[in-house]
Amino acid sequence: MAGSGPRKGHRKSRKGCSACKRRRVKCDEVKPSCSACQRLDIACDYAVSSARLLETSPAGIHRLSPTDRFDFDILDLGLLHHFTQCCCVKVPSQHRRDLWTGQVVKLAFEHRYVLDQLLATSALHCMLISPGKTHLYLPRALLFRDRALRTVQPILQAMQSEHSVAIFAFAGLAMIYSFAERTIRADAEGPEYDPILHLVECLQINRGIATIVASQQTAIEGTWAKDLIQMSSENDFHRLRVLHQKAGGAEVLHQMIDEHEPSAPRRAAAHDVLSVFTSNIQIIAWRGGQDDIASHLIHSWTTHASSDFWLLLESQSPVALALVAYFAAMISLQPGFWWFEAWPAMLMTRIKSTLGEDWAPALKWPQELIDAHLGTLSCSE
Structure with a gap:
């Protein structure tokens, strides 16, 4: 029987570039630009990550920097438009499509983590259909995904009912992103990319999201969000x-x-x-x-x-x-x-x-x- 043993993972380095850390992939730490960033043709930055800064300053989680505000450039507005026109066209029913492209978009302007996850998901879809523009969409996908996770983490740790609908929408978008980012992972990791390991991560994310959603099902059932995703018994x-x-x-x-x-x-x-x-x-x-x-x-x-x-x-x-x-x-x-x-x-x-x-x-x-x-x-x- 061909090699059936488990594949060995790599040791994570705290000195890797910011892009590899966001993608959760091994960085060879070549400077000024690591091999993964050269392969993807994106900027390589070895600056201290914002996530590590937050570790030493919990209060910083709640302070919005100028880049965290609801400001957009033309590309971001294009991502928002793309989401409403293309990302949700295969949702099973017209009613549900209208909720994702209408109510969820409105919700996104009330909860930054929903907006960032929505834009990250849209950027990934744009990458898949326009691979020649990866240099435009990949940095956006990574930026918005990273910011969404940083913003939502304290909310999940102290979950309250007023966030139930927003977290429900975020959960659906996060699940989509976790599977869709295979293109980023495969290109960045090259021959070392293991789809089974990636799938395990996706399924564990899906499991965690489903558990959170199940805990909020009573609160969700009394709102329009109950129709976003089927929750049959x-x-x-x-x-x-x-x-x-x-x-x-x-x-x-x-x-x-x-x-x-x-x-x-x-x-x-x-x-x-x-x-x-x-x-x-x-x-x-x-x-x-x-x-x-x-x-x-x-x-x-x-x-x-x-x-x-x-x-x-x-x-x-x-x-x-x-x-x-x-x-x-x-x-x-x-x-x-x-x-x-x-x-x-x-x-x-x-x-x-x-x-x-x-x-x-x-x-x-x-x-x-x-x-x-x-x-x-x-x-x-």
Whole structure:
């Protein structure tokens, strides 16, 4: 079997440039411009980061510098316009699109962290559709993302009900950004980029966001924000799941989990998550992948997965990688969500090259689903 051990991470340096720190990637500390910044053709700055300054001055979190105020240049206004016209066009219903492009934009001018996350997300989308203008949009994406995280952190640490709607909107945008930034990460890290490690980070962000949102669900249900994202109950999902028929393709992986995972708690966690992925895939396929239930199934499972599953996933064991293949198949069935584009093929390439032919039977069904979906997209384009 090809190398199935976990990939080693790198030691983080406190002396790296500001851009690499914002991207959370390794910096080779070459001066005056590190290799990653040279590759991305962006400015390389070794100044002390604002995040470290805040560590020594908690009160500074609440003081707005001139660059933190609601001032815009033409490019920023263009990002705001782009968000309303392009970023949300694939949200399942017109009503929900109107909320994202109307109410959320209004909310953004009341809560700076929502505005910054919105602009960061829009900048990433502009990068994806206009790669020749990366030098314009990448610095904006990094700036707004960094500022959004710095601003929202103290609010999350002392969460109050008056921020519920704003945090809910921020959460959705942050989730999109975490998946969409794969282009930045892949270009900056080059051959060292590990999509599995990046996916683990995305899923953990999604899990944390979903937990916060769930804690504020009562406050959100009494507002317009309740329609931003589907928040159906577990009973709703159970009624849907009993409709699915047993998928023979998943049975091979169930058997291999028993054969290859020595830890009983992790075996149980793997079987549970595989069962959820299998039923979710069939429900999404049955419903055409174009409604709110389908979207919610893709994101909600992280809050119900056990701690043993997360330990398994972080280990990047063969069982964990095979489970990721089913996640890749699941997101491939959700059409039009630009932040998921390229993820299924990218993940399957990494998984198959690591696991080798021994695991090919367990990967056959998710690979067929991904291939069928990509073929459908190619025919419709």
